[in-house]
Amino acid sequence: xxxxxxxxxxxxxxxxxxxxxxxxxxxxxxxxxxxxxxxxxxxxxxxxxxxxxxxxxxxxxxxxxxxxxxxxxxxxxxxxxxxxxxxxxxxxxxxxxxxxxxxxxxxxxxxxxxxxxxxxxxxxxxxxxxxxxxxxxxxxxxxxxxxxxxxxxxxxxxxxxxxxxxxxxxxxxxxxxxxxxxxxxxxxxxxxxxxxxxxxxxxxxxxxxxxxxxxxxxxxxxxxxxxxxxxxxxxxxxxxxxxxxxxxxxxxxxxxxxxxxxxxxxxxxxxxxxxxxxxxxxxxxxxxxxxxxxxxxxxxxxxxxxxxxxxxxxxxxxxxxxxxxxxxxxxx
Amino acid sequence: xxxxxxxxxxxxxxxxxxxxxxxxxxxxxxxxxxxxxxxxxxxxxxxxxxxxxxxxxxxxxxxxxxxxxxxxxxxxxxxxxxxxxxxxxxxxxxxxxxxxxxxxxxxxxxxxxxxxxxxxxxxxxxxxxxxxxxxxxxxxxxxxxxxxxxxxxxxxxxxxxxxxxxxxxxxxxxxxxxxxxxxxxxxxxxxxxxxxxxxxxxxxxxxxxxxxxxxxxxxxxxxxxxxxxxxxxxxxxxxxxxxxxxxxxxxx
Numbered sequence: 362x363x364x365x366x367x368x369x370x371x372x373x374x375x376x377x378x379x380x381x382x383x384x385x386x387x388x389x390x391x392x393x394x395x396x397x398x399x400x401x402x403x404x405x406x407x408x409x410x411x412x413x414x415x416x417x418x419x420x421x422x423x424x425x426x427x428x429x430x431x432x433x434x435x436x437x438x439x440x441x442x443x444x445x446x447x448x449x450x451x452x453x454x455x456x457x458x459x460x461x462x463x464x465x466x467x468x469x470x471x472x473x474x475x476x477x478x479x480x481x482x483x484x485x486x487x488x489x490x491x492x493x494x495x496x497x498x499x500x501x502x503x504x505x506x507x508x509x510x511x512x513x514x515x516x517x518x519x520x521x522x523x524x525x526x527x528x529x530x531x532x533x534x535x536x537x538x539x540x541x542x543x544x545x546x547x548x549x550x551x552x553x554x555x556x557x558x559x560x561x562x563x564x565x566x567x568x569x570x571x572x573x574x575x576x577x578x579x580x581x582x583x584x585x586x587x588x589x590x591x592x593x594x595x596x597x598x599x600x601x602x603x604x605x606x607x608x609x610x611x612x613x614x615x616x617x618x619x620x621x622x623x624x625x626x627x628x629x630x631x632x633x634x635x636x637x638x639x640x641x642x643x644x645x646x647x648x649x650x651x652x653x654x655x656x657x658x659x660x661x662x663x664x665x666x667x668x669x670x671x672x673x674x675x676x677x678x679x680x681x682x683x684x685x686x687x688x689x690x691x692x693x
Numbered sequence: 694x695x696x697x698x699x700x701x702x703x704x705x706x707x708x709x710x711x712x713x714x715x716x717x718x719x720x721x722x723x724x725x726x727x728x729x730x731x732x733x734x735x736x737x738x739x740x741x742x743x744x745x746x747x748x749x750x751x752x753x754x755x756x757x758x759x760x761x762x763x764x765x766x767x768x769x770x771x772x773x774x775x776x777x778x779x780x781x782x783x784x785x786x787x788x789x790x791x792x793x794x795x796x797x798x799x800x801x802x803x804x805x806x807x808x809x810x811x812x813x814x815x816x817x818x819x820x821x822x823x824x825x826x827x828x829x830x831x832x833x834x835x836x837x838x839x840x841x842x843x844x845x846x847x848x849x850x851x852x853x854x855x856x857x858x859x860x861x862x863x864x865x866x867x868x869x870x871x872x873x874x875x876x877x878x879x880x881x882x883x884x885x886x887x888x889x890x891x892x893x894x895x896x897x898x899x900x901x902x903x904x905x906x907x908x909x910x911x912x913x914x915x916x917x918x919x920x921x922x923x924x925x926x927x928x929x930x931x932x933x934x935x936x937x938x939x940x941x942x943x944x945x
Contacts, residue, residue, distance in 0.1 A: 386810070562811060563809055563811060564806050564809055565799075567792065568796060571785045571793075575783055575786075579796070580766075580768045581777060581783070581853075582801065582852065582853075582856060583800045584799070
């Protein structure tokens with residue numbers, strides 16, 4: 362059932378008025394499977410540089426998906442580089458120190474490590490909004506950056522390398538390693554995107570959206586805004602850690618810059634570019650960023666941030682609710 | 694006589710030199726329709742705010758069925774069955790009317806879910822039935838911010854009802870509503886509440902015609918004190934009310 366034509370974009374979040382048979386969840390699963398099949402086909406025929414670019418886009422997109430999760434509650438973190446780095450370092454340390462090499466296991470270890478380190482801060486951060494929330498997350502990421510720079514255990518300012526991971530006990534062949542890592546990353550991306558969509562459409566997801574609008578009302582209806590914010594922070598940490606681990610496996614290297622504020626800024630850029638209406642838009646926006654970065658670096662060396670800035674200006678001017686609002690406009 | 698549903702015992706509240714509540718003693722029984730009257734600053738909304746946990750009294754206790762709720766957070770009090778609407782309706786302006794109701798339903802759910810869709814058939818049906826009772830069914834796909842003032846008030850009250858409260862507090866439900874629309878609006882509100890006969894309704898009101906028609910009991914305030922408490926005919930006729938609330942004796 363569609364929404365009436367008079368609805369503005371925000372109201373169109375209620376795209377299906379009701380889900381009689383609880384079928385929406387299965388539709389999301391089916392869409393995820395379809396997307397994965399499509400990406401597999403694309404990865405199989407794409408040149409290696411494009412496969413790598415899509416791997417990076419999917420990995421980084423996961424971090425931005427976490428930011429979108431928080432944005433739906435009305436807060437924007439400027440320090441997701443912290444969980445991105447924690448995920449990456451956890452995967453690299455598991456590989457180098459423990460000899461654990463499975464790509465799926467390393468990715469999950471990255472997500473879990475980020476949750477374990479971020480969760481204790483969730484109750485504190487859930488009390489803050491706006492610029493205070495943004496600055497606190499930024500502070501945490503910069504403290505992490507400082508520690509990573511100074512501690513030899515983490516390789517200091519040079520970081521350290523990570524060898525080629527395995528997959529379910531199998532060694533990855535030279536000519537297929539990029540494609541297989543792309544499949545693993547894309548697999549996690551579609552699963553997390555589907556789970557995020559199910560969460561956004563759930564009772565908790567709707568209460569998060571309401572908290573963005575009117576915290577007082579949510580509290581007087583019996584909902585806990587702080588709990589919602591804390592949960593979203595932890596979920597965003599998992600997404601960030603997962604993305605960090607996947608990106609590190611694709612790059613084969615990790616360094617403290619993963620936690621630097623400019624890295625966090627790029628994730629926020631993607632989240633703003635995507636908007637908070639659509640999970641697909643997050644990965645589209647992440648791909649756009651990677652393409653702009655890649656081509657700008659080739660054709661306008663050292664000025665790619667200029668291209669990025671102009672691009673963001675155009676998006677804010679013409680698509681203030683992000684790329685995702687295009688989908689919703691069509692649906693209307 | 695059965696035990697009161699809600700008891701306020703010796704409530705005191707000051708804002709600097711202003712006394713907003715002075716040793717208030719109030720008992721509310723199930724099913725009562727109680728109107729709080731008084732001039733601005735008399736302490737009506739302060740009492741509502743203390744009952745719902747927005748303000749904590751300087752001293753005194755509030756008991757709900759014998760349980761002390763004085764220091765509980767608003768959401769905990771709501772979950773125990775005390776809901777409220779606001780003088781300025783508190784809606785989620787960018788969400789649709791239906792989504793506002795679904796938010797209220799979701800908050801009332803025993804456990805919020807990560808995967809249970811908010812727009813399930815049973816919750817949508819329940820929300821639409823309540824919207825029907827408040828004559829908002831035709832507005833369900835409009836954004837909260839687009840509604841006219843009276844409709845916003847009605848939606849605010851309908852959202853409070855999603856909590857299935859035993860006590861409903863309405864803070865000036867007709868304020869900001871055109872004079873000729875006040876009675877139709879209160880009719881709609883009372884009709885909307887009719888199915889919940891056991892529910893206690895406490896409403897703050899300045900219009901004495903509304904008070905006389907819809908209240909079964911009136912509590913009048915002046916300078917943080919209760920100056921009259923009884924049936925509308927008795928309370929509104931008292932000398933203190935005529936002097937300090939309605940101003941009739943000043944005119945004479």
